[in-house]
Amino acid sequence: MVEHRRWNDILAYAILILGVFIVVFPVxxxxxxxxxxxxxxxxxxxxxxxxxHTLENYYRAIFVxxxxxxxxxxxxxxxxxxxxxxxxxLGKIVISILSAYAVVYFRFPFRxxxxxxxxxxxxxxxxxxxxxxxxxxxxxxxxxxYAGLILPLIASATGTLLFRQFFMTIPDELLEASRxxxxxxxxxxxxxxxxxxxxxxxxxxxxxFIYGWNQYLWPLLITTQxxxxxxxxxxxxxxxxxxxxAEWQLAMATAILAMLPPVAVVxxxxxxxxxxxxxxxx
Amino acid sequence: MEKTAVFKGKFLPYxxxxxxxxxxxxxxxxxxxxxxxxxxLREDAFGLNSEFIGLENYQALLAQPEYYKSMVTTLVxxxxxxxxxxxxxxxxxxxxxKNLKAAPxxxxxxxxxxxxxxxxxxxxxxxxxxxxxxxxxxPLRLMGFNWNPMLNGNHAMALVxxxxxxxxxxxxxxxxxxxxxxxPRSVLEAGAxxxxxxxxxxxxITFPLLSPTTFFxxxxxxxxxxxxxxxxxxxxxxxxxxxxTTTMVYKVYADGRLGGDLGGSAAQSxxxxxxxxxxxxxxxRYVERKVQY
Numbered sequence: 001m002v003e004h005r006r007w008n009d010i011l012a013y014a015i016l017i018l019g020v021f022i023v024v025f026p027v028x029x030x031x032x033x034x035x036x037x038x039x040x041x042x043x044x045x046x047x048x049x050x051x052x053h054t055l056e057n058y059y060r061a062i063f064v065x066x067x068x069x070x071x072x073x074x075x076x077x078x079x080x081x082x083x084x085x086x087x088x089x090l091g092k093i094v095i096s097i098l099s100a101y102a103v104v105y106f107r108f109p110f111r112x113x114x115x116x117x118x119x120x121x122x123x124x125x126x127x128x129x130x131x132x133x134x135x136x137x138x139x140x141x142x143x144x145x146y147a148g149l150i151l152p153l154i155a156s157a158t159g160t161l162l163f164r165q166f167f168m169t170i171p172d173e174l175l176e177a178s179r180x181x182x183x184x185x186x187x188x189x190x191x192x193x194x195x196x197x198x199x200x201x202x203x204x205x206x207x208x209f210i211y212g213w214n215q216y217l218w219p220l221l222i223t224t225q226x227x228x229x230x231x232x233x234x235x236x237x238x239x240x241x242x243x244x245x246a247e248w249q250l251a252m253a254t255a256i257l258a259m260l261p262p263v264a265v266v267x268x269x270x271x272x273x274x275x276x277x278x279x280x281x282x
Numbered sequence: 283m284e285k286t287a288v289f290k291g292k293f294l295p296y297x298x299x300x301x302x303x304x305x306x307x308x309x310x311x312x313x314x315x316x317x318x319x320x321x322x323l324r325e326d327a328f329g330l331n332s333e334f335i336g337l338e339n340y341q342a343l344l345a346q347p348e349y350y351k352s353m354v355t356t357l358v359x360x361x362x363x364x365x366x367x368x369x370x371x372x373x374x375x376x377x378x379x380k381n382l383k384a385a386p387x388x389x390x391x392x393x394x395x396x397x398x399x400x401x402x403x404x405x406x407x408x409x410x411x412x413x414x415x416x417x418x419x420x421p422l423r424l425m426g427f428n429w430n431p432m433l434n435g436n437h438a439m440a441l442v443x444x445x446x447x448x449x450x451x452x453x454x455x456x457x458x459x460x461x462x463x464x465x466p467r468s469v470l471e472a473g474a475x476x477x478x479x480x481x482x483x484x485x486x487i488t489f490p491l492l493s494p495t496t497f498f499x500x501x502x503x504x505x506x507x508x509x510x511x512x513x514x515x516x517x518x519x520x521x522x523x524x525x526x527t528t529t530m531v532y533k534v535y536a537d538g539r540l541g542g543d544l545g546g547s548a549a550q551s552x553x554x555x556x557x558x559x560x561x562x563x564x565x566x567r568y569v570e571r572k573v574q575y
Contacts (some may be wrong), residue, residue: 012378012382016384019370019391023452099301106290125533129313133550168285176287216399217522233401
């Protein structure tokens, strides 16, 4: 920067530390709550330091479930969330890399039409068409299945646009060179395009994994059996009993568990995350 | 832009497109057109009979005071969330853009809430501000403030706004920081040589140069408030008390599920679709052209 004043740096640190405090505070409180017993949490004067019930709470949350309201243990919900998030992320990558390949590297009638059919889906999130989509899933007998959780959410254009954009930056000479080597569309895709797309795929994976993991409305609607519930919808259900009965310490342990996988993805794959976020938006 | 070197192939390209097109048609176009069609129908409670009633669902909807209330709620909610999360994120981003040793650490610390599910964020804030057991409820009451988001609509709104802003700061921060780092240092140095101090430089150089980012974020934030905050509202207030936090999207859900009014719910979906398409069109038309220097 132009001038370097000490008070300026100190002010910057002060503001940023305040920011981090705001960002961390709710999670810290949840973490603390997940280490106390029910009585301490409910009395409204919970200490701000960890208690001694950590293992008990997490063990009960993951393997046993709540005692008062009969609930599915969280371990199973975690598995459901994981399957859904992976299904959405991988499904999107597969269908969109294939369609982008077709749109960019082939000339055929209705190419533009196909592209626009896909492109329009960018504008309408699942929230505005929930009941009709629910009905389609019900008619296809996909309620309470992984397919029903996953398929409607991979119908979107983000991936196709991202790969299309990336393919456009690949020099034409590469295709000509592999043609001279006698490569057909399959070989070119497998040996040239796929290896070049690894970073793009990884970036898309990170964003879509978080998107899939954090879904709420859709799983809420189409899962009726507790065995198909995802962890994000499960927390809310732990709290829908009357306030005195809700086991907040278990709900908070569940909230921490629900945050861990996607937050870990952001923290440990920060580069890919930032790249995916910036590129899927434009 | 088009590729000049391409493959020939009659069936292969269609084959490659089939998975995405089938999924899009079955789970996107079919339900979306059903929503439009349903909005002209009246269905009985069991979904056995339906009757074409033209625009009656829309008329009934527009005669409902609750619908206007949900529009106002959405407007209030989205302006508050967008204004707060954008300005807070901009403040933090300008600080993180300074040459600080710990800047990368601060960056990670600021962006991870992006990964927290809206519903989970809602539960966290509900716990802190819960009227009977919340950590913040007691200090508020000791200060003589009768805090109760379960009964007071304004308190409930404040709570969902806090949770939504908290979650959105990460996203805005990231884009603002990228925007700030793209501003050439030489322009700022030139300003400094002309005698402009840090504040003057921010408002006359940095802020105008950031306007494309700001406008883009504004549109994204409004869309975020429309849709992604569903989880927050459902987890924290369930649209209450007395509809004080029922946004338009929440009303689509509540009317269709709890009220069983599928025709009315579909009519609301159609209106929402039109709004979102308009927003997206605005974004595409103006982001690149108008708000650039």
